[in-house]
Amino acid sequence: SAVISQKPSRDICQRGTSLTIQCQVDSQVTMMFWYRQQPGQSLTLIATANQGSEATYESGFVIDKFPISRPNLTFSTLTVSNMSPEDSSIYLCSVEDTQGNTEAFFGQGTRLTVV
């Protein structure tokens, strides 16, 4: 299993500013995933972050808007840049079971409100 600490748990931000979300895992993992969960909707994968390489972004998400860092095997950050009210959402960090069971573990999420 994996325990994931994500912070901040919530924030209210002004439009045009940026917010960096941190994700810390209690064990080394190869891949970390960043999701967005818009109000009342399912999870949408933003990008996959591998240590030592650039993140892989899903269709509709770009690095300029959502830059990701992955400096080591236990930590990653997601920045939401130049925010607008449409970015109001829950952002979730996730890792997968290192023993190959494909179970995913999630942080508690960051609830972002852009005003």
Place this chain on the structure above:
Amino acid sequence: GDSVTQMEGPVTLSEEAFLTINCTYTATGYPSLFWYVQYPGEGLQLLLKATKADDKGSNKGFEATYRKETTSFHLEKGSVQVSDSAVYFCALYSNYQLIWGAGTKLIIKP
């Protein structure tokens, strides 16, 4: 591409009622199937899973059976409690990532 379809919510039940939340999938091969639960204000956590056809996943009184012939993985519980109120997500694992259903909000009234 692969996809997951689950019944729309919210689903509102009285305590001790029988629960079914439908989930069907489209996938090549035989993916692993999952149910995740998200309690209010919390992140997602795995509820149960099944990795091959006819497997039954179970946890906390919930069950789901991997039905290859109907490509389904319906979630059931014989007697729900108020504490089961949450959002339930069906998912499958394909091409090294999870594919998610839209989620079903479950509301249990005392």
